[in-house]
Amino acid sequence: MDKVVEVIDVSMNYHTLEGETEAIRKLNFDIMNGEFVSIVGPSGCGKSTLLSLISGILTPTSGKVLINGKKVEGPSASVGYMLQKDHLFEWRNIMKNITIGLEIQGKLNKENQEFVEQLLKEYGLYEFRNHYPRQLSGGMRQRVALIRTLATKPNILLLDEPFSALDYQTKIAISEEVWLILKKEKKTAILVTHDLAEAISMSDRIIVLTKRPAEIKSMHQINLSCDCKTPITCREAPEFRIYFNKIWKELDVHV
Amino acid sequence: MYDDINTNISEEYKKYLKSHRRKKSAIRISRIILLIFIFVLWEIAAQKEWIDPFIMSQPSRILETLITMGKDGSLFIHTGVTVYETIVGFVIGTILGTLIAIALWWSDFLASVLDPYLVVLNALPKTALGPIILVWIGGTTKSIIVMALLFSIVVTIINVYTSFRSCDEDKIKLLKTFGANKKQILRKVVLPSGITSIISTLKINVGLSLVGVIVGEFLVSKAGLGYLIIYGGQVFKMDLVMTSVIILAIVAAVLYLSVLWIEKRVLKMM
Numbered sequence A: 001m002d003k004v005v006e007v008i009d010v011s012m013n014y015h016t017l018e019g020e021t022e023a024i025r026k027l028n029f030d031i032m033n034g035e036f037v038s039i040v041g042p043s044g045c046g047k048s049t050l051l052s053l054i055s056g057i058l059t060p061t062s063g064k065v066l067i068n069g070k071k072v073e074g075p076s077a078s079v080g081y082m083l084q085k086d087h088l089f090e091w092r093n094i095m096k097n098i099t100i101g102l103e104i105q106g107k108l109n110k111e112n113q114e115f116v117e118q119l120l121k122e123y124g125l126y127e128f129r130n131h132y133p134r135q136l137s138g139g140m141r142q143r144v145a146l147i148r149t150l151a152t153k154p155n156i157l158l159l160d161e162p163f164s165a166l167d168y169q170t171k172i173a174i175s176e177e178v179w180l181i182l183k184k185e186k187k188t189a190i191l192v193t194h195d196l197a198e199a200i201s202m203s204d205r206i207i208v209l210t211k212r213p214a215e216i217k218s219m220h221q222i223n224l225s226c227d228c229k230t231p232i233t234c235r236e237a238p239e240f241r242i243y244f245n246k247i248w249k250e251l252d253v254h255v
Numbered sequence B: 001m002y003d004d005i006n007t008n009i010s011e012e013y014k015k016y017l018k019s020h021r022r023k024k025s026a027i028r029i030s031r032i033i034l035l036i037f038i039f040v041l042w043e044i045a046a047q048k049e050w051i052d053p054f055i056m057s058q059p060s061r062i063l064e065t066l067i068t069m070g071k072d073g074s075l076f077i078h079t080g081v082t083v084y085e086t087i088v089g090f091v092i093g094t095i096l097g098t099l100i101a102i103a104l105w106w107s108d109f110l111a112s113v114l115d116p117y118l119v120v121l122n123a124l125p126k127t128a129l130g131p132i133i134l135v136w137i138g139g140t141t142k143s144i145i146v147m148a149l150l151f152s153i154v155v156t157i158i159n160v161y162t163s164f165r166s167c168d169e170d171k172i173k174l175l176k177t178f179g180a181n182k183k184q185i186l187r188k189v190v191l192p193s194g195i196t197s198i199i200s201t202l203k204i205n206v207g208l209s210l211v212g213v214i215v216g217e218f219l220v221s222k223a224g225l226g227y228l229i230i231y232g233g234q235v236f237k238m239d240l241v242m243t244s245v246i247i248l249a250i251v252a253a254v255l256y257l258s259v260l261w262i263e264k265r266v267l268k269m270m
Ligand SMILES: Nc1ncnc2c1ncn2[C@@H]1O[C@H](COP(=O)(O)OP(=O)(O)OP(=O)(O)O)[C@@H](O)[C@H]1O
Pocket: A014, A015, A016, A021, A023, A042, A043, A044, A045, A046, A047, A048, A049, A050, A212
């Protein structure tokens, strides 16, 4: 398998007048093509920062990130970034919300327009294309946000707690759906989450970070014995609990 | 699918709507009665000489003045001049103010440098600048428009800039993930999300521009409702003053309602 993302000796310090915050210290890891990797770690340890560095909207203080072997120097079309909230624009309808990335990248041509329409049809949102965000439920909005990210055809998807704003049931359903979509489209995905069960059920591998400044505490290859592997069936696998307890201990959450 | 309203309304809801409508029309009728009451009382007080109509004027004389002014056309000329100056000052003030706000948003450095100047300009009574403008520009319509502009522009800059600044950082971040440049961020998120506050500034501005125009007309004194008021005061024609003030009130109301109408239109378009 090929490496699509390489994080090499990456450190990140924030500078403000109040002082310097060391968010990430000398991080090293690779992500393989088609892999689904989750990143977990204590609150405020630098997970979002890490995704911003990979996406190129932040530049590391030292070290570098390679995407498909090329150094990241700014946002690129091959990386899609899905934020915690859907951030749909209330003044644009669903179609226009989805095509905003294409608009910005100057790629709003007929072919891409058709691609978007096909995505909308496939994921049950076509009838809503002329609706406005306020007319959609939370789960539907999150699906729109995913299609907006997919519209620019990225190979790598960065997901920063994309389900945390949803209620429990919707969250399970949408994460299942998103997982199926990503597998079907053969995307590489990096998911940041606070929900350990979600991480285990969706991922091929989990990276556990220490508290700030983030370093790698451990990595876990997830091998669950279940026949047809989707997040929901994975939760039933006998090994699920074992992984859960092991990583939970490592996260060292004091209540 | 999600936005269609329930069409089979219950009896209780119908009752609720009815009582709501009744209350609303009661308010409207009371308002009209109050207005009529004031004018009738005024007229009676003047006729019975409880008040001196020479100083206080009276509705029948105002009506007379209105009719003569309407006949010789001066009513329309003066009202037209004031409305024209207000609209020009208002439009230029809003556009220029918004452009300056964009410049400030674009450059944090510029915004920081100009901040204290804006604060002082905002606090300064603009009327004090009247004589200066009169000397610099001369006693023409131009200086009246500049007055109107001065009254509205600082508020516009401050309000619009503040709304730009309060644009959701995460929405900007979202555009950045697609590789948006500063101009695209401005066009696609900062302006559209600031549009509601730009429009609500319009409502303040139209009033402020009118204040500026009247102050300007007081100083320049050639035409307009402000001129009529000053002139009437000087020659002690209180009927003319009162008539002009009433027309001015109507002009102010019509301008405000027009802006309200535009606001509704624009918000609906979005
Ligand atoms: N723009 C910034 N300027 C200064 N400090 C920042 C900035 N962004 C983040 N930080 C700091 O860097 C650290 C890591 O932040 P980050 O948002 O990456 O954490 P996180 O792991 O995503 O947190 P959470 O789990 O709450 O989402 C925090 O201590 C935060 O205060």
